[in-house]
Amino acid sequence: MLNSLSLIFKPWIVEGFKKPLSEYETAAGQTSSWLGEFILTCWFTAAFVFLKPSIAGVPSWKLPLLYYPQITFCRPRLFDPVRFVIQTVWLTVFRQYGSRRFHRYVTLYLLKALRFVNNLFSLPFNKFAQLVKWLETKADKNKSTDLNEAAEKARKSKWNNYGLFFVVLLLAVLCFTVPFGLVAQAVFICLLWLLAMMFRRMPGRFPTMLLIILSVTVSCRYLWWRFSSTLNWDDPVALFLGSVLLLAETYSWLVLILGYFQNIWPLNRKPSKMPESKELWPSIDVMIPTYNEGLDVVRATVYAALGVDWPQDKINIYILDDGKRDSFRDFAEEVGVHYIRRPTNEHAKAGNINYALAQTSSEYVAVFDCDHIPTRVFFQLTMGMFLKDPKLALIQTPHHFFSPDPFERNLSNFRNVPNEGNLFYGLIQDGNDLWDSTFFCGSCAILRREPLEEVGGIAVETVTEDAHTSLRMHRLGYRSAYLKQPISAGLATETLSAHVGQRIRWARGMAQIFRVDNPLTGKGLKWPQRLCYANAMLHFLSGIPRIVFLIAPLAFLLLHSYIIYAPALAIILYVLPHMIHASITNSRMQGDYRYSFWGEVYETVLAWYIARPTTIALFAPNKGTFNVTAKGGLVEKSHYDWLISKPYLVLVMLNIIGLGFGFYRLGWGPNDEIGTVLINIIWTLYNLLILGAAVAVAMEAKQVRKDHRVDVSIPVTLRLNSGHLLQASMKDFSLGGVRVEVLGFSEMQLEFFNKQRLEIILNRAEQEFVFPMQVSYSSQGTLGLQLAELTTAQHIAYVQCTFARADTWVRWQQNYHTDKPLASMRAVLQVGFNGYKRLLRYSPQIVISLVKVLQILCGFIYSFRPQYIQKRT
């Protein structure tokens, strides 16, 4: 095409057109078609003949490229003329690069406003912060004074306190119940919100309590308003549905309030010192119950237990094998630990331990699930507390997992977002500890034998034998303690279905305890203990309320039933502060252990599955069986677990239908409903995204590695057969080997190590241990080393140098950033959105095609939009 121009122009002119043409092509990323070349040639000619070489600093041939970014000139498409017309109109009618300036103005004014508010509050803030600081130091100081004296003082001022409490209660009730108009309510919540924003900037426990007070105020007010003025008594269907929602909300409110109570002052216990003389150290039976887990899993735990720092003659290790496997018996004999096998299998783990209790006699019993590896300091850090307090019957330590749980693995956020258990072991148990109601979690705990036998061993009446046992000990007036130190570590459940199965068991068990041995009634417990146990059990009843929340907006969207009988604005003015305050306060209290909004995801995934068993257990507590949680398995292929996500897909479908109805009502419904419709649509969208996250979790990611690798960075030494010692850094370790980073070698030199044998020197407590290794691979400055044959003593030493190091797990918690509620919400919603994208990949072909068509259609329509032009300089 270009060449034909040489008929008219001199060759150098034509030659000059080639560069612009290629620039158009690179901008489009395509070679030009004949039509494109024709159009461009015409344009170049016109520009060359009629226009200045450069206009406003841009070569004139380049103008279309700048002003029509959505059109590929070198290869025009069918509808490009339409786009051309739209953009031309846009360019001529609207002022360009205006949006940026607008944007800048907005941010400028926002900043100004923010600074103004800041200044307004900085004065009281500083004064207030000082006051709070003074209170904080005062509270800390009081610890050192004599406790009896303080108790005496408290007794004396008892009536004063009662009086004060009464006045506060009166004020609170007034505050919760006084009816406000919309304007008054708006002012009220704005003030509370500003206070909350002020408090949350202050460090310490008192501001947290103030936040709790604000949150309780707003939430109680909300609930009162809901009960008193949002039920439609004239419409029976709406009344029924509204009551269901209201009950669910009441449940959430109760859990929220109880949660505040439970976690108001996490005790953060410190270990007590052991006596100098080892004579005084008590004897311990370490029990490792196992049923169907592999020998490899049990091995590490036994090796770690063998290497724990405790006098050898005062520790007895027992493998309690309910699986009746000879390989386990042989292993026990080989490494010199006891092996107990019982003739029957009744009552699962509880029965297993009880059988062993009858045959052993040490003063203390430590229970480790066979996949929980104790670190060497385990007993030294814990036993001191028993010696100090003779009424102490139980010390629980956290269950720390070094493998990702299904949430972490399937959403690939291992060690970025605190996992599900983190909240319980990081905060709730510690909060329970203040009220002396830390309960037994079945593993990584030590029990005093005497009280344990007094309550008849581990409880067998329910499937959560652990919590039930500690409840019984509490009833007898024994105390429990919680030490928030990750001094053992274990494997998390492998698959989502196993995880759900485990939670079903917990939920069922807790509901059973509620019926069989209700903590709210019966003797022996103090009222805070009753509340803490009750909250633990209530937590597992969350299934039905959660489902109610997930389908509640549909009542309006599908059935057109006003289940919250109030104007949209009023709903916003009451609901939003309730949610925001709860969110701010929880983020403040739990932020280090659970990021905001992740709880919704965890709860949603379980909701459907625990709803049924808990309900059944509440009515018929003796039904149901004990299922063992399988661990240490593999997920050989990435797949989508359709079975487990079925209920969620149904909920998703319902919500999508609701969304469709919502848009229909938005367009064709009565005008006065728009506010309500919008609220319900937003609620549905939120539900959809949370459900999306639940759906995403069901996509089982591949897990082929049998031994879990633990990422670390520990200096080690490699010893070559030549006697050279090399500095290295251990990057990860597993039961089978380690990966080390070596410095000072080129990639080629490292390859030379392949398949060689060498030794690795690991440190433990300033002692060095040497392990023979075989190099299995080398890449990017690191060597993969595989353990060669080891003796039992070496096995023990290896586990001691890796999994059972005292410092391995401590740093994990510190790695998490502090919670940012809004960022966390975005992350959760993003996960939900991605969930749908991933779901699509595993959907039937027809769905994929449909979505693709829809996508193309949307993209096509979107391509017609006019675009702003960047300002030229």
Place this chain on the structure above:
Amino acid sequence: MKRILLISLKGGAGSTTVTANLAHSLVQLNKSVAALDCESSNLLKLHLGLPYEAEDGWAKSMLNELSWQDAGFESPSGVTFVPFGQLHCAEISSYQADKERLLRTMLMEFSKVSISEHAEEWQLIHLSPQELHNHIIADFAEQCELLFVVTNPEPLNYSLLKHFLQHNELAKCLLNNNKLKVLINQFQPETSVGRDFLLIMQKELQHLAVSTVLHKDTAVVESAANMTTVAQFAPHSQAAKDYQSLAFWCVSHLASEIENSNVE
């Protein structure tokens, strides 16, 4: 001025190697280091890059009535050092005859030397096992911050060390001043006898033992073969790291010692 004496209880424990490598590691911490070799085998120079043929040294100069200052050298890695000098038959006997005077003069004069105005000055003085009972050393040790007894975790060194700590006058006097430290060298973690003796020594010596243990590493021998220190020759070897942490230990230990005495 920080002054450290290094001595081993028997030959082969590695005090020469430790002196040279510690000197270099201290230089790497921006200290100005001067090393003095007082052992007649005159081997320190080989670690610091002075060829075999160079026979200069303070003893040789003094015997020939020359200035010992002319026998000072600086290694490529920046350590200033004075070798002993290669003595021949006649010189050896005249040195032996007049050893007391020569050694005392040398130590006195060397301790007055200042080689840098900017960096903190350190002196490392390497002694021969023969000087263990020399009263000159006992006197001179008063002016030093630290005496390192270089030993190996093995039975012979262990029994010598025990005897030394119980019966030696020098040891008694330094123990009272808290100036004696046992430095364990050539540790072989792959042998159980090495591990056992290390454990026993650490248990018995407690705070007397330096927390940094030096490993037996082929790279040390190789660096001597290349007439340099291990930090120079094989910076990624364990030995290089050991000496680096030993240097850190020295710096922090002496700093805290001074702080403690100031407080008193």
